Amino acid sequence: MSDPGTITDSGSSGEAPVTMLATPIRLDYQYTAGLSQSRFLQGIAQGKFIGQRCPACHKVYVPPRGSCPTDGVATTDPVELSNSGTVTTYCVVNVPFQGQSIEIPYICAQILLDGANIAFMGLIQELPATDVRMGMRVEAVWLPKDQWGLTMASVKYFRPNGEPDADYETFKEYL
Amino acid sequence: MSAAAGRATVRPVAVVSAAQTKSVRREDHRNEVEMLMPVVTDVFANIGVTKADMGFVCSGSTDYLVGAPFSFVMALDAVGVWPPMRESHVEMDGAWALYEAWTLLQEGEIDTALVYSFGRSSPSQLDRILALQLDPYYMAPMWPDPVALAALQAQALIDTGKATEKDFAAVAARSRRDALRNPNAQVAKDQSPDDLLRDDYVVAPLRRHALPPITDGVVAVVLAAEDRARDLCERPAWITGIDHRIEAHALGARDLAQSPSTRLAAQGAGVFDASGDAPGAVHVDVAELHAPFAPQELILREALGLADSVAVNPSGGALAANALMVAGLLRIVEAASRIMDGSARSAIAHATSGPCLQQNLVCALAAEPSGPARKGA
């Protein structure tokens, strides 16, 4: 042991001083989807969008998350929704990011399925990114039936369904 | 330093309702919202109120149990904060959420608050996530597990000559036996300390029985002030004092056999006002101490100066159920419940956080807002 004394040289070995420390972290979890999400995904595996109605305010949530967020009660009443809906608002994604699997630019839209009271984010394809509009009517395009599974990836994307655009007044409360 | 309250008068605030899930080893068919919703429903239904009656909502939880950022955000859907509400969240045990709510109630602008916490320990690797509470440069990189650190504390206690492994087993045996009378407990058995001493070491000197179970659970309480508390509850559990303190983080800079922060918190909560702080001088009917490891109960008893007559952890304590982020608030709930059911007139509840009792909260409760009768006052 050398004598204790004040250290004046921080890198006596001649190497550069240590300034960074790598501390990799890996944690494993067993994730539980819960009842509502499980029911929804089992519907998807059968090619259906199944929402849930709040017994208090009667709004239909899709995908359901177990509770009505405004009433704090369980949404237990299942409601099968249409395969078509309305684009309430959207953005054009023009930036690459980690985990992205689609060629840019592409359209991400809030889609309000007919019969639902809340929109969810969906991909719009089969039209140029510049042609998307608020109010555009779209339908879900599914993977071949034998590829349906317990995942939203069973829905490939949404595309225009040919109907005339919805009037702004009909969806403005969902913005 | 003047960490003491700047104002002498404390507004009487009480626990007026409490609800909890049955603590279980693994709740894997409901998500956090689905677990929380019925408990929030019950805590309101018990006293005939709704969320609209609440002046404030505060919760405690940690993202690391869920493995996702912002996990408290979705949990809020179990309450249904619409129209918008005054609401806040601490990344701490729910006992500290209760402290935040109590503080706000002191100002007199609101009269009620909902406090809840949720903790599902089963989906995660608790040993590893709790290592992430440690200094990220010197300690966490060696991944010490919480049992290993609690065992360092246990050995430090043994080295003082104040306790032996047999004392740890006696704490565990009593806790598990008492838990037989707690329908929400997870681990409840009638075993003698000698039987328990045949357990293997998990990390010596801690044998299996000195460890808490891994638990999933949620808990909720309603606080109310003054007349509102009396209107809502026949026997409100009045909070006569509450305080919390933290110690240094570096384990090697602490005396692990003592809990000075518990003592400071107890002083701040007025625990010693009635009876003085001599060893064994504190007489209350019930003490619910958040001691996840059996030796910690002995350290806490000493710090709090509890008399031998005090019923410690009649619920079974954290050795009977220990949902992370919940177990501290649950101690307040269990202590308050003894007052609300008329079986106790005075109680102390304690919550802890961090490695080896680094941070501690003490809450004194009584059947009267003025607290227990003062000796010689």
Added chain:
Amino acid sequence: MAERCAVIGVGQTKHASKREDVSIAGLVREAAGRALEDAGLDWADIDAVVIGKAPDMFEGVMMPELYLASALGAVGKPMLRVHTAGSVGGSTAIVAAHLVASGRHERVLTVAFEKQSDSDAMWALSVPQPFSAPLLAGAGGFFAPIIRAYMRRSGAPDHIGILVAVKDRLQALKNPYAHLHIEDISFDMVKDSIMLWDPIRYLETCPSSDGAAAMVLASERVAESSTSSRPPAWIHGMAMRSEPTMFAGRDQVNPQAGLDCAADVYHQAGITEPRRQIDVAEVYVPFSWFEPMWLENLGFAEKGDGWKLTESGATALDGGDIPWNCSGGVLSSNPIGASGMLRFLEAAMQVRGQAGEHQVENVRTALGHAYGGGSQFFAMWVLSTDKP
């Protein structure tokens, strides 16, 4: 009933994308030490510490307040840790202020920080969970549709966002602590920057920063005897509101929780005409278009007219009647957990006359604002030179 409370010290770090010269403790200490120095206090003078930050996964330290207790002078004292998503910096200050307002303590240190460079914010914000929908759009993809909805509703022209992006970066040049100092910022530079999430351009977004903010909050007695060279900034109102993240019929452009929070804080402060009565505001604007949206939500403009205020130059430090984000705002520095506290802190600096080059003249009343997540959590305070 509540006791009076004032800000008597502020401190912040130099914000940067990577503060590789410090540890996590070193970062928070830099801000906290400056706040104490400004207040003329020492660590031992502090009664309690309240710390806030966004998700622990940014640094990979669970409940880092435990490790930070010694760095923040909290040993032997009460320490609270707040986490309310993006609004957390504001909420943390409010929780700390209530410790004084309740009569509990007389000198409370409050701190907020983020050291995002220990990991990657984009990773931490978007950890995919099993069974969740595939990540379609990235971070801005959540906000861009809301901005488009605002444009549709208000009829705002496309260039409004560019005006805000330029204004806040110009103002940042007058703030030595700001992360972004873009000397040659111009309308064309923003306009020509890449369109990331149409309608959001690259230079219309906030950076990702390491940084910390701290304040010392004090009781009336302490504030009036403070040895700080600056006067106290008195709290005239503080409020928090939350609403659910997603619900049927939710108005994300003009959220009710923001309206209610503003109404509450204005009521407390006696403010009936925000634009006239408030001299300067620091408002959480992470994407440029949120300035006109929050101008309406906070009552500085009628619904649909916020963009007109921006376009008129009213919100500029240079010549505006209601300057917003003279510090450069979130668009110029974004240590997420601290961003909200920086808004609260910059409001205090304006009231105390210590904002240097970005000081507005003759400030009496200032607003600090923070919001979080998908515009569902709000925290606000109103400060003034006058004791309430």
Added chain:
Amino acid sequence: MADSEVLRAPHVLEYPYVRSVGPVIGAFLTGLRDGRILGAQSRDAQGKATVIVPPTEYDPVTSADVGALVEVGQSGVVTTWSWAPEPKKDQPLDRPFAWVLVRLDGATTAMLHVVDAGSLDAMSSGMRVTARWRPAAERVGRVQDIECFVPEAANP
């Protein structure tokens, strides 16, 4: 819905965090890489001189900035210990070992590390231990540059 229909799946949270360490921690880690153990001079609440090992940037109790760094001994006293019969993933040793707080010669505070003692019976509070270093070429500036401590008698 039967419980068996509820969906469950593994979930991994993983990131290669890289932390800047600042001057004090950096000097300590640099010292470890070079085979030296440094502490920080400080004063306790009573004003008595102390040496903090491992050096924190601020005094653990008073929160004051620490003073100069000094080299301390590579041996010291075990202040408390625990015995891990089954090492867990990523822990310093892959055989049964002791967790210890060890107060090195010249230090006031104790540091968390491990002792390779072979058996629980070889451990006691107050025993002396000494650092066993990784080979210089393997040291990068982290606490694991000290592979472990060993009972002093076993490594004179």
